[in-house]
Amino acid sequence: MKRFDEDTLEHIVKQVLQKKHIHGAVFHVSSGDGRKSLSGAAGDMDVESSYYIASINKMxxxxxxxxxxxEGRLHFTDALEKYMEPAHLKGLHVLGGKDHSKDIRVVHLLSNTSGLPCYFEDQPLEGNSVIKDLEAGMDQSWPLEKVIERVKTMKPHFSPGEGNRAKYIDTNHQLLNLVIEKVLDKPVKEVLNQLFSDLEMHRTYVCEDAQDTSYIYPYYKNEKRNISKFITSTQNDVISTAKDQMIFLKAFFNGYFYPRDKIEDLKKWNPIFFPFQYGIGIQKFYMPRILSPLKAVPDMIGHCGSTGSVAFYVPEADLYITGTTNQQANPSAAFQTLIKIVHSVI
Structure with a gap:
């Protein structure tokens, strides 16, 4: 590992403010052995800032x-119908005149291979997608019942588990809420908050209070977006810090949830959209050498969110990176920063 100190990190993070629409950023970097643990922040964020982690909650x-x-309380091959009311399940995935809803398995939800419509990004029959409304400042609640209703009016992308097809679909992890709740007989928000407590992630919580102003709202271009109605309705949207995200990320890759020697089994990659692939519960950011001819960019595994939030492990360098650029309109700035950090280390 090259000489990499807090001044270097601070310099890299401050540079991201020159990117379009970036108003603040925070990043935390740690070596696998924990001997090096550094934080850097700039703009309207500091190293202790709380922020909306967006889709990192999926991980x-x-x-x-x-x-x-x-623990044997659930199986990859379990059918969704085992955990979902028949009336809710019926008509959830109708493609080519056939209802494939009973073919959906837990592994399909984990790996984004269910083919279900995406209630969040797909265009509905009428009006705008949820994400377009949020970007326009139209905040609204989307509880699971409403998600299910919307999905039943939309066309699926492919049949469950079809070939090597995958599509990044927010619906999948909302349905996993149901699975978890059925198995543990408690709301998923309680399950997640207990997890955060067990890991001593003291600044992390499922957002339930629409009046909560203790975190920095995400930006869309030059405006902060208060999307409290949305994130308090999902039961799994999370507020955290870069340091707390590091605790979770290290726990994941060191076997707290799933044995360390089985992590490789989760790396069954399928393309979703460039430069990302999706495995079983995890995402990979990769960069072909032709697009980085001067210096290779190593694979990074973990998850990201649409607001520029990142939580990635870099196996080649045994390096963990968490943080955010807190900007919906320019998420690529976060990955440019990730690459700079990694290239400064290896």
């Missing part, structure tokens, strides 16, 4: 699911 929901699988 947390997946972690809980994988733990239940390892």
């Amino acid at each position: 947390m929901v997946s972690a809980v699911t994988l733990k239940l699988i390892e």
Whole structure:
């Protein structure tokens, strides 16, 4: 590992403020052995800032699911119908005139291979997608019942587990909420909050209070977006810090949820959208050498969110990186920063 200190990290993080629409950023970097642990922040964020982690919550929901699988309380091959009311399940996945809803397995939800419509990003029959409304400042609640209703009006992308097809679909992890709740007989928000307590992630919680102003709201271009109605309705959207995210990330890859020697089994990668692939509960950021001819970019495994939030492990360097650029309109800035950090270390 090259000489990499807090001044270097601070310099890299301050540089991201020059990117379009970036108003603040925070990153935490730690070596696998914990001997090096550094934080850097700039703009309207500091190293202790709380922020909305966006889709990194999917990795947390997946972690809980994988733990239940390892404990034998749940199985990859379990059908969704085992955990879902028949009336809710019927018509959830209708493609080519056939209802494939009973073919959906837990592994399909974990790996984004269910083919279900995405209630969040797909275009509905009428009006805008949920994400377009949120970007426009139209905040609204989306409880699971409403998600199910919306999905039943939309066309699926492919049949469950079809070939090597995958599509990044928010619906999958909302349905995993149901699975977890059925197995543990308690709300998923309680399960997640207990997890955070067990890991001593004292600044991390499922957002339940629409009046909560203790975290820095995500930006869309030059405006902060208060999306409290949305994130308090999902039961699994999380507020955290870069340091707390590091605790979770290290716990995941060191076997707290799923045995360390089985992590390789989760790396069954399918392309979702460049430059990402999806495995079982985890995401991979990769960069072909042709796009980085001067210096290779090593694979990074973990998860990211649409607001520029990141939580990745870099196996080649035994390095962990968490943080955010807190900007919905320019998520690529976070990955440019990730690459700079990694290239400064190896």
